[in-house]
Amino acid sequence: xxxxxxxxxxxxxxxxxxxxxxxxxxxxxxxxxxxxxxxxxxxxxxxxxxxxxxxxxxxxxxxxxxxxxxxxxxxxxxxxxxxxxxxxxxxxxxxxxxxxxxxxxxxxxxxxxxxxxxxxxxxxxxxxxxxxxxxxxxxxxxxxxxxxxxxxxxxxxxxxxxxxxxxxxxxxxxxxxxxxxxxxxxxxxxxxxxxxxxxxxxxxxxxxxxxxxxxxxxxxxxxxxxxxxxxxxxxxxxxxxxxxxxxxxxxxxxxxxxxxxxxxxxxxxxxxxxxxxxxxxxxxxxxxxxxxxxxxxxxxxxxxxxxxxxxxxxxxxxxxxxxxxxxxxxxxxxxxxxxxxxxxxxx
Numbered sequence: 001x002x003x004x005x006x007x008x009x010x011x012x013x014x015x016x017x018x019x020x021x022x023x024x025x026x027x028x029x030x031x032x033x034x035x036x037x038x039x040x041x042x043x044x045x046x047x048x049x050x051x052x053x054x055x056x057x058x059x060x061x062x063x064x065x066x067x068x069x070x071x072x073x074x075x076x077x078x079x080x081x082x083x084x085x086x087x088x089x090x091x092x093x094x095x096x097x098x099x100x101x102x103x104x105x106x107x108x109x110x111x112x113x114x115x116x117x118x119x120x121x122x123x124x125x126x127x128x129x130x131x132x133x134x135x136x137x138x139x140x141x142x143x144x145x146x147x148x149x150x151x152x153x154x155x156x157x158x159x160x161x162x163x164x165x166x167x168x169x170x171x172x173x174x175x176x177x178x179x180x181x182x183x184x185x186x187x188x189x190x191x192x193x194x195x196x197x198x199x200x201x202x203x204x205x206x207x208x209x210x211x212x213x214x215x216x217x218x219x220x221x222x223x224x225x226x227x228x229x230x231x232x233x234x235x236x237x238x239x240x241x242x243x244x245x246x247x248x249x250x251x252x253x254x255x256x257x258x259x260x261x262x263x264x265x266x267x268x269x270x271x272x273x274x275x276x277x278x279x280x281x282x283x284x285x286x287x288x289x290x291x292x293x294x295x296x297x298x299x300x301x302x303x304x305x306x307x308x309x310x311x312x313x314x315x316x317x318x319x320x321x322x323x324x325x326x327x328x329x330x331x332x333x334x335x336x337x338x339x340x341x342x343x344x345x346x347x
Contacts, residue, residue: 016159016179016339031091031115035150036327037074041083042096046128051096052077054132058139059146063327064270065285065298070327073146088114091153092146097124098131105130107138109145117156119149154335155179170194175306176220177346178315179339184218188247195219195247204323214321216329218336219247222311230312231282231303233269240284240301240316250293259293261318276304277341285330288318295320298330302337308344315340 033039038059042051060071078087105125113120121142125131163182170176174194188195197217204212221243229235241262250259264287274281281304289296299318306313317333319326
C-alpha cells in the first residue's frame with residue numbers, strides 16, 4: 001500500500017501526563033515570546049566589550065540538515081536596567097550578573113520564576129572577564145538547556161492539542177507511544193509502518209505575499225535489532241530510502257516515471273547520539289528530495305532500541321514548504337519525534 005504525497009509542514013523533556021501530576025496551582029501568567037528567541041540581559045558595557053561576540057556564534061549557530069542558512073536562535077539584547085515586567089515574562093532568558101557580592105561564580109538554571117514555561121539561565125561572576133570566561137566554559141550546557149526548554153514547551157503544546165484517536169491507533173497496532181497533534185490525519189497503516197500527514201496554508205514568507213501551502217509528515221517504522229550498524233549514517237541512509245521508496249510517493253511527472261522520496265545526497269547527514277527515555281538514542285537530520293521529481297525539504301529522525309520486543313523503533317518527520325523558512329516546522333517535528341517510546345514505557 002502506498003500514499004501519494006501531493007503538493008498542497010538530551011535532557012529532561014515534557015511528558016503528556018506531567019500536568020496531571022502537578023499539585024500546586026500557579027497564579028503566574030504564561031510565558032510570552034517566541035520559542036526560538038533568547039533574551040540576553042547584560043550591561044551595555046559588557047555586551048559591547050566582547051560578550052556579543054562570544055554569544056552569537058553559540059546561539060545563532062546554523063541549524064543542521066537545511067539547505068539554506070537558518071539559525072538555532074534569535075538574540076534580543078536587553079540592558080540590565082531595562083529588565084522590567086515587560087521582559088520578565090519572556091520564555092527564554094539568559095541573564096549575566098556581575099557583582100562583588102557573588103560568593104561563588106557559576107551558572108544556575110531556574111524555571112517559572114516570573115511566568116509559567118519560562119527558563120532563566122543566570123551566569124554570575126565578580127568581573128567582566130570572569131563572567132565571559134564562565135560563559136565560554138559552559139556554553140554547550142547553556143545551549144543545551146535553552147534547546148531543551150524549547151523542546152519541552154513545544155511538546156507541552158502538542159499534548160494539549162493532541163489526537164487521542166491516532167495515538168491509540170499507533171499504540172494498539174504497533175506498540176509505539178508517540179504524541180501526535182490533532183491536526184494530523186492518517187495516511188498509511190500497514191505492517192511495521194504507519195504514516196500521518198498535515199496540510200495547511202498561511203501567509204508566505206518567501207517569493208510571494210499571498211497564502212502558500214505546506215505539508216508535514218510523520219511516519220514510524222520498526223525492524224528487528226540485529227546489529228549496531230543501524231546507528232550509522234550509511235546504514236540509516238539505506239534504511240530510510242528503502243522505506244520511503246515503498247510508501248512515500250510524489251506526483252507523477254509528465255514522463256510517467258514513478259517518483260518517491262529519498263535522502264538527498266548533496267547534503268551530508270547530521271547525526272548524534274542522544275539520551276532518550278534514559279537509554280541510548282540516535283538522531284539524524286538531513287534533506288530529502290524526490291526521485292524523478294522536483295520536491296524537497298528537511299527531515300529529522302529519532303531511533304532507539306525497544307529492548308522488551310527486541311526491535312529498533314524509528315520515528316521520522318519531514319517538511320515540504322518551499323515558500324517558508326523551515327525552523328518553525330523542523331523544531332516542532334523534532335520535539336514530536338522525541339516523545340517516542342515503546343507502548344510499555346508510555347503507560
